[in-house]
Amino acid sequence: MAKGFDIRRQTGFTTIALSCFVVLYLPIILLVVYSFNAGDSIAFWEGFSWRWYQSAWANEQVQDATIRSVVIATWAMVISTICAVLAALATTRQGKYRGSGFVFALINQPLMVPEIVTAVALLIFFAMIKVATGYTGLFYLILAHSAFCIPFAYMPIRARLQGMDLSLEQAAMDLYASPWRVFRRVTLPQLWPGILAGAMLAFVISLDDVVITEFVKSAGQDTLPTYMLGQIRRVVTPEVNAISTALLAISVVMVLAFFFLSRSRK
């Protein structure tokens, strides 16, 4: 880079950048540090211990919520990824047609509509179904999570499809492969990194959701985030820190895997 405009040379740039990093990461560092606090406080350091991890591990409500979270996230991941693959194929493997922009907006609707609106709408909608059918199981949460995870799964898959050489699929067709075999033998193997990335994103997004879960869940259907929210309203102990740190660890692992998957096999 020659002279020209260099944002790094503007006055105050370093200060602003630094304060952004501090605001972003300092609380997280403190959260992680205090999860190892030997005392009961989330503000006074009393020495190192695994105590809160042990207590969270032994807490039946936490176990219960964790299992529920993982079950919902797994289902949401599978359903939303399948939908996303189909949607991505439909929006990239067909020529531009009338209303294709509209379809794109429709798929990404959960990103644009305020979450609280979706949450209230789902609450009312599911309430009607609950009254009509009497079913109050986990299915409502799985369905809701699947819906708002679709755009997150869709993005990396679509990006991968768009970057893919169309002539590969044509070459396969040219060599006597039926449409299904073209997909199985050529499109899918190349799409895998995108699918894995999309699935992981969907899993993390589902695991993390509070607003929609809070509105849609029936009594006794706490997920890990809603359980923590409930706890914080009462007494705050470093147990919440411990759970958060565990969630953070999972997310970091997922993001790293996402990063390496999308980089390799390019």
Add this chain to the structure above:
Amino acid sequence: MIEIDRVTKIFTGRGAPFKALDDVSVTIRENEFFTLLGPSGCGKTTLLRVIAGFEAPTKGQVTLEGKDLVALPPHKRPVNTVFQSYALFPHMTVAQNIGFGLEMQDRPKAEVKKTVDEMLDLVRMTEMADRKTSEISGGQQQRVALARALAPRPRVLLLDEPLSALDFKLRKDMQIELKRLQSETGITFIFVTHDQEEALTMSDRIAVMNAGEIRQIGGPRDIYDHPAERFVADFIGDTNFLTVDLEAVEGEGATVRFASGEALQVRAPESGATTGKVTLAIRPEHASLTAPEGAVLRGVLENIVYFGTDTHYHITLDAGDRFVLREQNQPDQTQARSIGDAVGVHVPVSVGQVLRD
């Protein structure tokens, strides 16, 4: 035999509709090496894609041995393509790429393996059978693309500028190899290029295209010696264009009169010859220098350019036109002419070609 009958392709995109193929008709014979030659954007790839089935013609028919092809999807056509970009499958090895077509035809495993081995041998890639396609050179990729398209023994092989990415030496080798393959396999080759020399050396017949239309079809000699119109004469080789008076047409021959007053026997266009002002094409190497007296064309030598194998003489004719003439050099020849000399141009009988329109 593949018959393309009045095929028109109009692309309708965001902008104005675009006519990429305009009423194209051509019949390609069994086991023919047929070349589509033309400038960039003239519709060569589009015509191949119509034959392969990736584009539906807006109007017209494509038949193979009398059977309609247009109704068949690409995977049901006995036609294989060597893509301009190779389009090798990056997640498969060289051998898997070559075997793909056979596998999709559900041939027995043993047969697939046998044919793949033969193909590897044919394109001299046996040692690289288990490499990923990203781990071989551009020329090797090109050979794999060729083997992959040949392996299922299609009736027709479409080749879209398959040699354009190769260096000169490899290109020459592959040209010979392609010709050998074509005669050994009995497959019909439809070959696209915008390299006129490649077209002339390899083809049985050439179709010269411009702006979505076929302007002339013929053997390499036909096209070179007797271009039908200015575009073809200009696109293939160098040509002198002279305006002359067409006085009479007798069958294939015609009599023209130059501005110098001299008359000459030349070739008439195949159709639509009308007397009056016409354009005459003469190749630089078909004419020779003579004394001005009695020559059909007279002028002044403007420039002499030595090229090793031959020498180019640039002449300004008395009528004002420019004329370039080419003579083969002999060993240790001394240049007898010099710039500024008055010279004559001798044109043998039946060598000049009167162009259409």
